[in-house]
Amino acid sequence: xxxxxxxxxxxxxxxxxxxxxxxxxxxxxxxxxxxxxxxxxxxxxxxxxxxxxxxxxxxxxxxxxxxxxxxxxxxxxxxxxxxxxxxxxxxxxxxxxxxxxxxxxxxxxxxxxxxxxxxxxxxxxxxxxxxxxxxxxxxxxxxxxxxxxxxxxxxxxxxxxxxxxxxxxxxxxxxxxxxxxxxxxxxxxxxxxxxxxxxxxxxxxxxxxxxxxxxxxxxxxxxxxxxxxxxxxxxxxxxxxxxxxxxxxxxxxxxxxxxxxxxxxxxxxxxxxxxxxxxxxxxxxxxxxxxxxxxxxxxxxxxxxxxxxxxxxxxxxxxxxxxxxxx
Numbered sequence: 001x002x003x004x005x006x007x008x009x010x011x012x013x014x015x016x017x018x019x020x021x022x023x024x025x026x027x028x029x030x031x032x033x034x035x036x037x038x039x040x041x042x043x044x045x046x047x048x049x050x051x052x053x054x055x056x057x058x059x060x061x062x063x064x065x066x067x068x069x070x071x072x073x074x075x076x077x078x079x080x081x082x083x084x085x086x087x088x089x090x091x092x093x094x095x096x097x098x099x100x101x102x103x104x105x106x107x108x109x110x111x112x113x114x115x116x117x118x119x120x121x122x123x124x125x126x127x128x129x130x131x132x133x134x135x136x137x138x139x140x141x142x143x144x145x146x147x148x149x150x151x152x153x154x155x156x157x158x159x160x161x162x163x164x165x166x167x168x169x170x171x172x173x174x175x176x177x178x179x180x181x182x183x184x185x186x187x188x189x190x191x192x193x194x195x196x197x198x199x200x201x202x203x204x205x206x207x208x209x210x211x212x213x214x215x216x217x218x219x220x221x222x223x224x225x226x227x228x229x230x231x232x233x234x235x236x237x238x239x240x241x242x243x244x245x246x247x248x249x250x251x252x253x254x255x256x257x258x259x260x261x262x263x264x265x266x267x268x269x270x271x272x273x274x275x276x277x278x279x280x281x282x283x284x285x286x287x288x289x290x291x292x293x294x295x296x297x298x299x300x301x302x303x304x305x306x307x308x309x310x311x312x313x314x315x316x317x318x319x320x321x322x323x324x325x326x327x
Contacts, residue, residue, distance in 0.1 A: 003030065003074075004073075004074060004075065004076050005076050005077075006029075006030060006168070007029075007030040007031070007032060007074055007075040007076070007077070008021075008024055008029060008030070008031050008032075008075060008077055008078075008079060008168050008169065009031075009032045009033075009034065009071045009072070009074065009075030009076075009077065009078040009079070010031060010032070010033045010034065010078070010079050010081055011034050011071070011078060011079065011080045011081060011082060011090055011094065012034070012035070012080065012081040012082040012086075012090070013033055013034075013035035013037070013040050013041075013044070013050050013052060013064070014052050014053075014081060014082065014083070015052050015053045015141035016081045016107055016139075016141050016144075017033065017079070017081030017082075017107075018033070018050040018052055018053040018056050018058070018141070018145075019053055019056050019139075019141035019142070019143075019144035019145045020079065020081065020107070020144060020169075020175075021033045021056075021058060021062050022053075022056040022057060022058055022062070022144065022145050023144045023145070023147070023150075023171050023174040023175050024062075024168075024169065024171050024175075025058060025059050025060070025061055025062035026057070026059065026147070026171070026174070027171045027174075028061065029061070029168065029171065030061040030062075030063075031061065031062040031063070032062075032063050032064075032065060032070070032071055032074045032075050033058075033062060033063070033064045033065070034064075034065055034066070034067075034068060034070075034071040035064065035065075035066060036066065037066075038066055039051075040052070040064075041064050041065065041066045044058055044062075044064040045064055053141055053142075053145060055142070055145050055146070056141070056144075056145035057145075068093055068094065068096075068097055069097055072094065072097045072098045072102065076101055076102055076103065077102075077103045077105075077164055077165075077168050078094070078098075078102060078103065078104045078105070079104075079105055079106070079107055079135060079169075080094075080104060080105070080106040080107065080108065080119075080123070081106075081107045081108075082108065083108070083277070084108050084110035084111065084112050084113065084119065084277060084280060085113065085280075087106070087108060087112055087119055087122055087123070088112065088122055088125075088126060091122060091123050091125070091126030091127055092126050094126075094127060095126050095127045095128060098127065098128065098130070099128065100128060100129060100130065102130055103130065103131050103132075103133070103160065103161055103164055103165075104123060104127065104130055104131075104132050104133075105132065105133040105134060105135045105154060105156070105161065105165055106119045106120065106123065106132075106133075106134055106135065107134070107135040107136065108134075108277070109136060109190040109191050109193070109194050109246070109277050109278075109281070110191050110194065110277040110278075110280050110281045110284070111191050111280070111281060111284040111285070111288070113280070113284070116284040116285075116287050116288050118184060118187045118188070119134065119187060120132050120133070120134060120183060120187060131156065131158040131160055131161045132156065132158075132161070132183075133154055133155055133156030133158070133161040133162065133165060133183065134154070134155045134156070134183060134186050134187050134190070135152055135153075135154050135155075135165065135169070135177075136152060136153060136155070136186050136187070136189070136190035136241070136242035136246065137150075137151055137152030137153050137178075137190075137241035137242055137245055137246060138150065138151060138152075138241060138245040138246050138248060138249035138250075139151065139152050139175060139249075140249060140250075140252070140254055140255070142254055144174060144175060147173070147174045148174070149173055149174070149176075150174060150175050150176070151175070151176045151177070151178065151241055151245070152169070152175065152176075152177055152178070152241065153177070153178045153179065153180050153186060153240065153241045153242055154166060154169065154177055154178075154179055154180070155179070155180040155181070155182060155183045155185075155186035155187075155242070156181070156183055157181060157183055162179035162180070162181075163179075165177060165179070166178070166179055178241065180237065180240075180242075182233055182234045182237045184228070184231055184232050184233040185228050185233030185234050185237030185238065185242075186237060186242040188224070188227065188228045188231060188233055188238075189224060189228065189233075189237050189238045189240070189242040189243035189246070190242045190243070190246055191277075191281040191284070191285065192220075192224040192227070192228075192238075192243070192281060192285055192299070193224075193242070193243055193244075193246035193247040193250060194246075194250065194257045194276070194277050194278030194281045194282075195257075195278050195279075195281040195282035195285055195299060195302055196217075196220040196221075196224070196247055196278075196298065196299075196302075197247060197250040197251050197255055197257040197258050197261065197278050198257050198258070198260050198261040198264070198276070198278045198279060198282060198302050198306075199216065199220065199261060199298060199301070199302050200213070200216070200217065200247070200251040200258065200261060201251065201255075201257065201258040201259060201260060201261020201262045201264070201265070202261035202262070202264050202265045202302075202305070202312055202315070202316065203216060203261070203265075203316060204251075204258075204261070204262065204265075205261060205262040205263075205264065205265025205266055205312070206265045206312060206313065206316055208316065216298065217247065219298060220247070220298050221238055221239060221243060221244055221247070223294075223295075223296045223297070223298055223299065224238050224243060225238040225239075225243075226294050226295075226296070227285065227288065227289055227292065227294045227296060230292040230293075230294050231288070231292060250278075256276045256277075256278070257276050257277065257278030257279070260276050260278065260279060264305055264306075264312050265312045267311075267312070279306055282299055282302040282303050282306060283303050283306060283307070285299050285303075286299055286300055286303040301315040301316075302315070
């Protein structure tokens with residue numbers, strides 16, 4: 001293998017991209033991290049720390065660059081770790097320089113605005129013909145940065161993508177990577193788990209007891225599976241790492257989606273209520289459910305609160321009533 005074939009390129013120096021780079025570099029994997037922010041590039045070069053996740057040590061063989069041409073020249077395997085609102089622009093920037101030899105997987109747990117497309121579909125539009133995939137699962141940036149045990153799944157319809165993803169991203173004990181052929185399922189499961197994390201945060205903020213909370217969790221997975229099945233995904237994917245696993249790990253105090261749910265319950269809402277990936281996934285998921293004619297009362301309740309159509313207590317009651325009616 002060449003140095004380029006054994007290098008992982010990461011698009012975006014946000015918390016997850018930084019944490020993934022840290023976990024890989026600590027095992028000796030060469031990583032090239034691309035950021036468009038000159039201040040972040042300079043900080044990593046001089047301090048081996050990123051301001052977006054300062055607890056993550058970024059040792060050699062991690063390198064940082066502000067030049068996309070360096071990224072695509074040095075790494076054949078690329079992980080896109082940016083916000084769903086930025087994915088179209090980053091795809092256009094990459095598309096000007098990458099070629100058919102590259103593999104691109106994204107780690108974006110949302111659907112892409114404005115048409116609620118899966119991120120792999122957006123990448124198909126913005127990049128030259130490539131072998132694409134998705135990376136998802138219960139791996140919080142803080143855990144990856146600290147070396148805590150985490151697992152993820154790399155999904156693609158291409159054997160080469162899943163093989164290379166597992167070979168290059170597997171970094172035990174900090175990160176173990178599994179594979180899946182169900183790309184639509186992994187993408188939808190990951191996005192919807194963020195939306196349901198908002199619901200769990202809301203319920204915890206309202207003091208919902210353990211029994212009803214467990215019912216909410218199981219019904220959330222059931223209705224996510226219904227939507228996935230209508231979209232051509234495999235039902236079992238939603239009970240796996242990208243679905244249930246993602247939901248369980250995100251429903252902690254360290255998740256922005258969970259904290260948003262708590263703020264919704266407390267009534268401390270600001271203008272950025274829609275800015276988390278889970279919030280965007282909830283709103284997009286409802287639109288997709290209407291299009292595919294799938295009934296999703298839990299997701300609809302979350303979206304109603306985010307849209308300001310229901311207050312948190314009314315939404316919790318509505319979700320509880322509709323979930324009970326389905327049992």
